[in-house]
Amino acid sequence: MNSRIAIPGLSRVGFQGEPGAYSEEAALRLLGESVATVPRATFQAAFRAIPDGAADAILVPVENSLAGSVVRVYDLLLESNLSIIAEYILSIEHHLIGCPGARRDEIRSVASHPVALAQCERFFEANSLLRRIPAEDTAGSVREVLARGDTSCAAIAGRRAAARYGGVILESGIQDNRENFTRFVLLVPEPGPLAGADKMTIAMRLAHRPGALAASLEPFARNGVNLLKIESRPIHGRPWEYQFFLEVESEAPQKLQTAVTELRRCALDVRVLGLYQAARGESPSSAA
Amino acid sequence: MNSRIAIPGLSRVGFQGEPGAYSEEAALRLLGESVATVPRATFQAAFRAIPDGAADAILVPVENSLAGSVVRVYDLLLESNLSIIAEYILSIEHHLIGCPGARRDEIRSVASHPVALAQCERFFEANSLLRRIPAEDTAGSVREVLARGDTSCAAIAGRRAAARYGGVILESGIQDNRENFTRFVLLVPEPGPLAGADKMTIAMRLAHRPGALAASLEPFARNGVNLLKIESRPIHGRPWEYQFFLEVESEAPQKLQTAVTELRRCALDVRVLGLYQAARGESPSSAA
Numbered sequence A, B: 001m002n003s004r005i006a007i008p009g010l011s012r013v014g015f016q017g018e019p020g021a022y023s024e025e026a027a028l029r030l031l032g033e034s035v036a037t038v039p040r041a042t043f044q045a046a047f048r049a050i051p052d053g054a055a056d057a058i059l060v061p062v063e064n065s066l067a068g069s070v071v072r073v074y075d076l077l078l079e080s081n082l083s084i085i086a087e088y089i090l091s092i093e094h095h096l097i098g099c100p101g102a103r104r105d106e107i108r109s110v111a112s113h114p115v116a117l118a119q120c121e122r123f124f125e126a127n128s129l130l131r132r133i134p135a136e137d138t139a140g141s142v143r144e145v146l147a148r149g150d151t152s153c154a155a156i157a158g159r160r161a162a163a164r165y166g167g168v169i170l171e172s173g174i175q176d177n178r179e180n181f182t183r184f185v186l187l188v189p190e191p192g193p194l195a196g197a198d199k200m201t202i203a204m205r206l207a208h209r210p211g212a213l214a215a216s217l218e219p220f221a222r223n224g225v226n227l228l229k230i231e232s233r234p235i236h237g238r239p240w241e242y243q244f245f246l247e248v249e250s251e252a253p254q255k256l257q258t259a260v261t262e263l264r265r266c267a268l269d270v271r272v273l274g275l276y277q278a279a280r281g282e283s284p285s286s287a288a
Helices: A022-031 A043-048 A071-079 A114-118 A121-126 A138-148 A159-165 A212-222 A253-263 B022-031 B043-048 B071-079 B114-118 B121-126 B138-148 B159-165 B212-222 B253-263
Strands: A012-016 A036-040 A057-064 A083-091 A095-098 A109-112 A131-134 A153-157 A168-171 A181-188 A199-205 A226-235 A238-249 A268-276 B012-016 B036-040 B057-064 B083-091 B095-098 B109-112 B131-134 B153-157 B168-171 B181-188 B199-205 B226-235 B238-249 B268-276
Touching (some): A012 A022, A022 A057, A022 A181, A109 A138, A138 A159, A212 A226, A238 B226, B022 B057, B022 B138, B043 B071, B109 B138, B114 B131, B153 B159, B199 B253, B253 B268
Parallel strands (some): A012 A036, B012 B057
Antiparallel strands (some): A057 A181, A095 A153, A095 A168, B057 B181, B226 B238
16 A cells, blocks of 8 residues: 655655656655646756755656666666655556547547557557557647547547546556556655655665675675665766665664665665655555 | 677578667677668567567667666567577767758757657757657658658667668767667577677576575675676566566686576576677777
8 A cells, every 4th residue: 555645844746747647646646636746847857846946855756567667767866865755656557548529439540658659569459550659748648639639639648647638538448568557756855754664775886896796785684674676777987887776675674774884884885865665565456 | 899790590680670770780780781680660579570480580679878778678588488699789879860951950850769869858958949759769760751851850860770761960979978888689599509608697586585685696706707787677467576687797607607506596487598708898989
């Protein structure tokens, strides 16, 4: 179960995308419908919304269960001084959205972001006469279809985008894989102590020698801390040298701190990117 | 230095994309200009080209130094019975490509794949009146611009796409980051023994308990094998459970085999995806 959280002083949350985007949906579910959402065109602009004074926090995707990590966000997170204070797992359901009055059988072209188009491959195989139109944004493709008012055009996006722009859902749940989840993290400049925090995201670099990674993971094993995810990322400007990102979990937060203290003795540039409460029960029904 | 390789019986190589794509360029550089290239619309179709009898091998991207891993390829590799027998590192240079006779200052719109558009953010900031047109393919966007013959439209793609469709380069090297490399792997159904093989790609699953990953990396440390890359991927149908991909290297191939034998004692479903010679000297000049 994703828990809704309340954070004092957090009234405006930035996200990447257009109004109606999946990120906005996740932000409103995590923080409640009364939070103001601040759309930004790019991830970089979303990260700038806090220093620019336009937002108190930002909610950004870090991983999709089908498409993998959103590496651009990890890079920006590392460049920023923001910290993760919460995560939210959203079940992604793609719908075919058209203009009011449009009939499913008169649709001739379907616009969406190429990743969303690719996640509906079976739909396009079964409807092979439909023309695929790539777009920069899922919600933005709905906005454009509705603005043109052409009932032969549709877009693929989430339910909130249909509601936001007055579109109608012509066919629902058209993605190939029902288990399509995106994990978002909430970032703030100055996190206070968090009750119930049991998960930590860590960035580190390692000396390029045999055994360096095995040695760096021993503090977690020794303290009974569970490693949930590990990823190495090339370091910009030093091709094929790697930065590591770890996600670890323990029911005893003190063990996380002890493991990190021990980690600092064997790894370079260890940085805790956040200590927060893990979202639980990642099934389509519980994510809703 | 990327070495060109000659493999008996390999005369047709499949790739994902349109003629002129970066993948085709990498295939011709690795295998020589006399190899026949077989374009396929999707990664899935490229993987099918071998069982369908249309190709003897396929060349697919696995990692970009800016955008991260191509997770779809890892998933398809795991589902297939193909093995990696070579890798090639291509320096990615994006160019602004237009119709013959077009002038740089009359261009009004620029089409390309959203990832390529995003890698040229500074170019678009400096030319803020240009309209960005998302497309499903870099080379395909060049083909379309040339087919329309509209001198106010341009596309972003590689040099080979310009040559393939008769376009002219209006501005070269417009990507934000010069260190933009893509690593490709060559896949075949039945690899023979390879001289000079020093690098191995391995897939494994682990029991979900503290210390499992640290224990699985010990065989490599013990044998002095260098871990180049590690990545955990969600397992389809089991959200947030993870499959691991490792890349390891040793000057003594026997040590790689010993480490894998020891690994099989502590990890589940260990599969060697390939044993091959590492590409060296990944700088723009040496990759050319």
